[in-house]
Amino acid sequence: KRLTVGIVGAGGIAQYGHIPGFQKLAEVEVVALADPNKEKLETVAKKFQIPKTFTDYRELIGKKEIDIISICSPNYLHKEQAVLALSAGKDVLCEKPVAMNSRETEEILTTVKKTGRKFMVAFPHRFSSASTFLKKMIDRGEFGDIYYAKAGCLRRRGIPGLGGWFTTKKFSGGGPLIDVGVHVLDKTCWLMGAPRPVSVTGVTYQKFKKIATDGGWPPPDSRVGDKFTGTFDVEDLSGAFIRFENGATLVLEASWAGN
Ligand SMILES: NC(=O)c1ccc[n+]([C@@H]2O[C@H](COP(=O)([O-])OP(=O)(O)OC[C@H]3O[C@@H](n4cnc5c(N)ncnc54)[C@H](O)[C@@H]3O)[C@@H](O)[C@H]2O)c1
Structure with a gap:
């Protein structure tokens, strides 16, 4: 069938x-x-x-x-x-x-x-050849105990759908952390063997609202009929320090507009 x-x-x-x-x-x-x-x-x-x-x-x-x-x-x-x-x-x-x-x-x-x-x-990042290769090496124990990781997704000019749902908190839930940060957060936790998080310290900034430029996603030709409100009430940079039950730590950063 x-x-x-x-x-x-x-x-x-x-x-x-x-x-x-x-x-x-x-x-x-x-x-x-x-x-x-x-x-x-x-x-x-x-x-x-x-x-x-x-x-x-x-x-x-x-x-x-x-x-x-x-x-x-x-x-x-x-x-x-x-x-x-x-x-x-x-x-x-x-x-x-x-x-x-x-x-x-x-x-x-x-x-x-x-x-x-x-x-x-x-989460397509898990399926890239780099990720699957790294996962195999980790599972074979080639890196030993994974106790400290850094994950980042830093765009410099990448605010998606500027003024549309991506930059409007009630429709998106947030800015780069929930948009692109989730990809590297998911991938890194998966590579680390999915330890249980016990504490998170986080920070967000919104500094580029007035000089923001559109990041080209969604591709312009796919925006036919979309209505833009001009709202930009989410962060443009976020950082986090995550501790896990097994003692491991992850430092995370995500930005649409880092300079
Ligand atoms: N996995 C990835 O790498 C990746 C990449 C880009 C986007 N995304 C995610 O995909 C989702 C869509 O993003 P996009 O870039 O295609 O945005 P988009 O704005 O181009 O598309 C969203 C579409 O949903 C439509 N829509 C609005 N209300 C709807 C409803 N009630 N029922 C059905 N459709 C409705 C809109 O009209 C629009 O055509 C988001 O959650 C985004 O985070 C994932």
């Missing part, structure tokens, strides 16, 4: 990652797309020849013939869409960050346990 996928959100990552990625697989078919931006929905469906379109994602999730839901929407929607899809019996691939905060994440995990469905967060 070919597995059928419905994509929720027709923006940058759907067009540059999920849809072409799924369409490379012979055993999978992208059958439906949902986005409230009608203009973008129709443009993207035509570009990738996706037969069914919905402006309301609930209708797409309600379709019996769909096996997998791929969530490519702004962060504030991940939890409600994931819970709805899992509860409808679908397996889910959800974009990072998994949700806006730990409370929402717990709710998703509880639903995963209750429904027994598969749930995966899109």
Whole structure:
């Protein structure tokens, strides 16, 4: 049987990652797309020849013939869409960050346990050749005990969708930490063997609001019909010092606009 996928959100990552990625697989078919931006929905469906379109994602999730839901929407929607899809019996691939905060994440995990469905967060950095090679070396014990790690994702001119949902806290949950920092945080914790964190000291700054320039993501040609409010109420730099139960430490930094 070919597995059928419905994509929720027709923006940058759907067009540059999920849809072409799924369409490379012979055993999978992208059958439906949902986005409230009608203009973008129709443009993207035509570009990738996706037969069914919905402006309301609930209708797409309600379709019996769909096996997998791929969530490519702004962060504030991940939890409600994931819970709805899992509860409808679908397996889910959800974009990072998994949700806006730990409370929402717990709710998703509880639903995963209750429904027994598969749930995966899109952390592609784990699958790079550098990461998998390093993981093998660590697991073979070539570095010994991993007790101190530094992880950073420092962009100098990389504020995404300036003035759109990425820079509006109620839609994104935060700035570079929740946007790009989660990639290196996830990858490093995974490489360290997923120790349990016991304390975190963190700091954020917002210094570039007035001189910010757009970072080119989502790609300009994928922004058809998007409405920008001009809001920029998230941090542009964050740092953290994380201690783990096994005595290990991680120093983390993430920026969209470090100079
Ligand atoms: N894994 C990665 O490397 C990676 C890279 C980029 C983005 N992302 C993540 O992917 C998600 C989307 O980011 P993007 O860059 O594609 O943003 P985007 O703004 O280009 O796309 C988001 C799309 O969601 C649509 N949308 C809004 N409300 C919706 C709703 N109720 N139902 C369905 N769709 C809705 C918007 O109209 C827009 O088309 C974010 O969570 C982001 O953090 C992940």
